[in-house]
Amino acid sequence: MRSTYDHMLNKSDHSLRPRRLCESKFILLIALCVPWAAHALSNQLKNHPSPYLALHADDPVAWQDWNKATVKRARKENKLLYISIGYFSCHWCHVMQKESYKNKDIAAYLNKYFVPVKVDRELQPALDARMIDFVERTRGRGGWPLNVFVTPDGYPLYGVLYMPPKQFMSVLKRLGELWLEDSKSLVDLAKADATQGQGPGKPELNRTQIRAYALSIVGQALQMGDEVHGGFGEQTKFPSAPQLEFLLDQVVTGDSEAAKLKSFLTLTLDHMADYGLYDHVGEGFFRYTVDPGWGTPHFEKMLYGNAQLARVYRRAAQVLGQNRYTDIADRTLEFLMRTMRAPNGAYYASLSALDDKGIEGGYYLWSSAQLDKLLDTKESQAYRLAWSVQDAPPFDGGYLPVLGQSVNDIAKTMGLSSTQVQQLLAGAKKKLLAAQAKRKLPVDIKLLAAWNGLTLTAFAEAAAQTGNKQYRQAAQDIRDFLMDRLWNGSELKRSVTGKDHHAIGKAAVEDYAYVAEGLLSWAELTQGKKDFADALVVSEQAWKRFYTPQGWRMGEDSLIGAETGSDVLFDGPMPSPSGILLATSLRLAKKFGNEKLRHRTLGALNSGHNLVRSNPFWFTSQIRAMLIAIAPISRRK
Numbered sequence: 213m214r215s216t217y218d219h220m221l222n223k224s225d226h227s228l229r230p231r232r233l234c235e236s237k238f239i240l241l242i243a244l245c246v247p248w249a250a251h252a253l254s255n256q257l258k259n260h261p262s263p264y265l266a267l268h269a270d271d272p273v274a275w276q277d278w279n280k281a282t283v284k285r286a287r288k289e290n291k292l293l294y295i296s297i298g299y300f301s302c303h304w305c306h307v308m309q310k311e312s313y314k315n316k317d318i319a320a321y322l323n324k325y326f327v328p329v330k331v332d333r334e335l336q337p338a339l340d341a342r343m344i345d346f347v348e349r350t351r352g353r354g355g356w357p358l359n360v361f362v363t364p365d366g367y368p369l370y371g372v373l374y375m376p377p378k379q380f381m382s383v384l385k386r387l388g389e390l391w392l393e394d395s396k397s398l399v400d401l402a403k404a405d406a407t408q409g410q411g412p413g414k415p416e417l418n419r420t421q422i423r424a425y426a427l428s429i430v431g432q433a434l435q436m437g438d439e440v441h442g443g444f445g446e447q448t449k450f451p452s453a454p455q456l457e458f459l460l461d462q463v464v465t466g467d468s469e470a471a472k473l474k475s476f477l478t479l480t481l482d483h484m485a486d487y488g489l490y491d492h493v494g495e496g497f498f499r500y501t502v503d504p505g506w507g508t509p510h511f512e513k514m515l516y517g518n519a520q521l522a523r524v525y526r527r528a529a530q531v532l533g534q535n536r537y538t539d540i541a542d543r544t545l546e547f548l549m550r551t552m553r554a555p556n557g558a559y560y561a562s563l564s565a566l567d568d569k570g571i572e573g574g575y576y577l578w579s580s581a582q583l584d585k586l587l588d589t590k591e592s593q594a595y596r597l598a599w600s601v602q603d604a605p606p607f608d609g610g611y612l613p614v615l616g617q618s619v620n621d622i623a624k625t626m627g628l629s630s631t632q633v634q635q636l637l638a639g640a641k642k643k644l645l646a647a648q649a650k651r652k653l654p655v656d657i658k659l660l661a662a663w664n665g666l667t668l669t670a671f672a673e674a675a676a677q678t679g680n681k682q683y684r685q686a687a688q689d690i691r692d693f694l695m696d697r698l699w700n701g702s703e704l705k706r707s708v709t710g711k712d713h714h715a716i717g718k719a720a721v722e723d724y725a726y727v728a729e730g731l732l733s734w735a736e737l738t739q740g741k742k743d744f745a746d747a748l749v750v751s752e753q754a755w756k757r758f759y760t761p762q763g764w765r766m767g768e769d770s771l772i773g774a775e776t777g778s779d780v781l782f783d784g785p786m787p788s789p790s791g792i793l794l795a796t797s798l799r800l801a802k803k804f805g806n807e808k809l810r811h812r813t814l815g816a817l818n819s820g821h822n823l824v825r826s827n828p829f830w831f832t833s834q835i836r837a838m839l840i841a842i843a844p845i846s847r848r849k
Contacts, residue, residue, distance in 0.1 A: 253323050261709040261716045262332040263656050264300040268309065272319035275330040278339065283771050286327040287364040292391055294326040297333045297340050297358040300656035301499075301512030301562040303572050304374045305357045312377045321381065325388040326361075333358070334561055334660055335706060335717030338767025344784070346405070347371035361387055363395075366772045367402035409763025409777040413818035415811040421821070422838045425828045429455075430462050430469050432829040434476060441505045442480030450500040451484060453520035454783040458832035460524070460531045461839075474532060481528055484521075485540050486615035491576060492599060493613060493644050495547035497521050499785075507614060508606070511565040511573040515552055515660075516786050518544050519667040526674060545674060548667065549686055556697070557689025558659040559667050568652035575653040577609035578644070586643050590626070594636040597622045658707050658716075661698050661723040664690050666786070668730030676737045684737070691734050694727055695746060702753060720767045722786065724754035725793035732796055748800050754793050759816065764790045779820030782830045790816070791833025798840050817841060 253274035260266045260277075268275055276282040278295070286293045296313075298305030312318050322328045333340035333356065340358070346368040348354040353373075360371040372383060391398060433455065436444045443449045456477065463474050484490065487506040490497055496518050498509035522544040529537035552560045567574035583592055583601065596602050599613035606612070617625075623633045671687035674680065697713055698705045704724055706717035728751040735743035758765045762777030766789075781790040794813050801810035817838050824831045 253327070257330060261714070262300075262335055262658065263654075264298060264305075264332045264334075265330055267300070267306075268313065268330050271309065271313045272316050272323075273313045273328050273330075274319075274323045275328055278329050278331050278336055278771070280771065282327060282329055283364070283366065289327070290364060290395065291325065291327050292369065292387065293362040293364065294322060294328045295331060295339075295343065295360045295362055296329065297331040297336075297343060297360075298356050299333050299562070300654070300658075301514070301564045302356045303510055303512070303565040304355075306566060306570075308357050308374050308380075312375075312380050315377055318377060318381055318384070321384050321388070325384070325391075332717070334656070334658060334663075336767075337662065337706075337722050338718070338720040338765075338770065339772065341720075341722075341766045341781075341784075342770075342772055343368065343371065345782075347373070350405070362772070363399050363402050365399070366770075367399065368405070368772070369398055369402040409779040410819060411761045411763055411777075411779070412812075412815035415814035415818065417814060417818055417838060417842055419842045422835065422842055425824060425831075425835045426462060426465075426839060427467070427469075428828045429458060429832060429835065430467070430473060432827075433459055434469065434472060436829070437476050437480070438504060439476075439479075442476065442483045443504075443506065446504055448500055448502050449489070449504055449506055450785065451489070451497065451517065451521055451524075453517070453524050453785075454787040454832050455829065456480070456524050457520075457527060457787075458836055460527050461836065463531050477528065478532055478534065481525065481532075481534075481537065485525070485537075488612055488614050490540075491547075492615075493576065493641060494551065494648060495543045496551065497544065509573070509612070511576060513552075513563040514785075515548070515559050515561055515663045516666050518548055518552075519663070519670040520786070522548075522670045523673060526677065541674070545671065545683065545686075549682070552655075553686075554657070554659060556659075556693055557686070558664050558693040558697075559690070561656040561658040561660055561663060564654040564656070566654065568654060571609055573607060573612065574609050575648065575651050577605075577607050577612055579605070579610035582610065582647070586647055587640050591636050591640040591643070593626060594622055594633055595640040597625065598633075598637055658709075659693070659697075660707050660717075661694065661704055661719060662706075662726045662786075664694060665723070665726030665728075665730040668694065669726075669733045672730065672733040672737045676733075687734055687737065691731065691743075694730070698727075699750070702749075704750065704753070718767060718769075720789075721754060721758040721764060721781070721793070722766075722789040724750055724757070725789040725796070726786075728754060729792050729796045732799060744800075744803060747796070748804065751793060751797055751800055755797075755812065763819065780823055780831060780834050783833050788831065788833035791831070791835075791837050794834070795837040795840055798837065813837075814841060 253276065255269060255271060255273065255275050256277050257265045257275050258269040260269065283293070331339060343358055343360045344354045346360065347358060351371055355373050357374055358371070359373070361369045363369055370387060375383065438444070444452055459473060459477055463470050463477065483506045488509045489501050489506050496513050499512050499514050499517055501507060501509045522541045525537040525544070526541040529535060529541065548559060554560055565572050583595065587595060597617045600616035601611045601613060619630050619633050623630045626633065668687055668690040671683045671690065675683035675687055697708055704719045704727060705715040706719040706723055708714060709716050728747055731743065731747035731750060735747050757768055760777050763779040764781055765777055766781070781788045794817055797809055797813040800806065801813065824834060828835060
């Protein structure tokens, strides 16, 4: 499929000639036949409640919001939709805005030949998931900014990620020409890519097959794993929280690969916590690193990433017997409470990669002069040794602290006791935190149902395991926000804004799935009947709204023509929504003795095996739910 799409844009120049002859006639026809043609598009994003979309309000591109009216206009004018998806803390999204969307020539071409749509991925998760799936299948990789050309009837045609302006303009012109020449062939090509799920199977599972899936994931992980730095991949490194959580479970099974897996997980978790993925001054994890050694992060911090990793490290402390992982989990939750908590007790979506001056990582970097000014001589010496603040700074803005020498080695070098070195380092960190607090970092203040659901699970589980009253109160506050502000008894809002709690975005299957899981974790902490009932009713609405005879829908009332259902949803930066809902449903079925719910869940689990079998590593949440289903009753959770 990828070669088909590449070939589409790389035909010889001879294929352009018919378009040049008929372009003026085509434009005249548009002007005569389309009432809206007389009314040029204008940018619709001014004062948008999404901070990300509001950033594009002054672009010369006539950005439209994603809605039925926009799609209707594309159909009336027979124009391709150019759907550009990004988010507030995305560095390369801002780069493409500066280079291309502020470019008047590019904007003029987009406005004339396409219907340009700007989307905040965090408000349209179903659309984002569908587009990322399309781009990964047709281009071989995904990411953001995510830019997809979509036919007027809603079929993805061609997708690109970040592009320099010259290359981007070339793609725009080529697609514009191809569409004018032969839109029917392009529509047929786009429709040919659409897939449809088969729906539920029989409510029974093959234990041998499921255990084979689990062993396959372990084998894939060890084969793909970086034996030097840990993690997966040879270039960029993502935390892969769903996979890590699954692999920790497999260590407990004690199979033949358990020892090797335990060693690999320890290596991975150590490097993630010791180097550039973790903020050693303000705490919390960045989204990912651009190098295989975990040294150079993309500096955005995401709520969903930190919530998941707090759970992973707490689980790892139990499974791997590493007490320091408990400390990392606690510091991550404390970072969330200190930095990302809203006044109403819910949690903000993300912290920007760019500081208020537009410098990537500027909030987290320290120049040598700044360190000398803030710290006394001994503090500076100890801190530089402890956090590799030596030699030439690796970033334009200075140093990012990463693990250096041990306290004992520093003590020997400086002729001090270990206690004295620890005191120096604690004093240095306190001063850096105070200085950092005076800096400014843009915050995406959206309060998202799904991400707060993940955070509720993290705090509720931590409270259950530790008895920590702060964690319990944090969980209570999130639960109250979700049920009082986002839930009306039968429907969940994606997010709200303003004093009147105006809904923004559209709730998707991930919202219902993660909120149901969070509510169930809260109920297991409180043992309250109403809390269990809340979890059940949210999960029931998820089934009603998103599961069909053709499988799972990622959203309701999709404007995408290719949205026909999937038997299984894959793991991404967050766990598979279907996998989480299925696991939650099994736990609820056990709690309430609900055999109907259990049978429905088993039927959904017994589906999509061809897809799961093709690459189990990306379906760990689904397989985890399968393992829960076949576990002895005493072990089911």
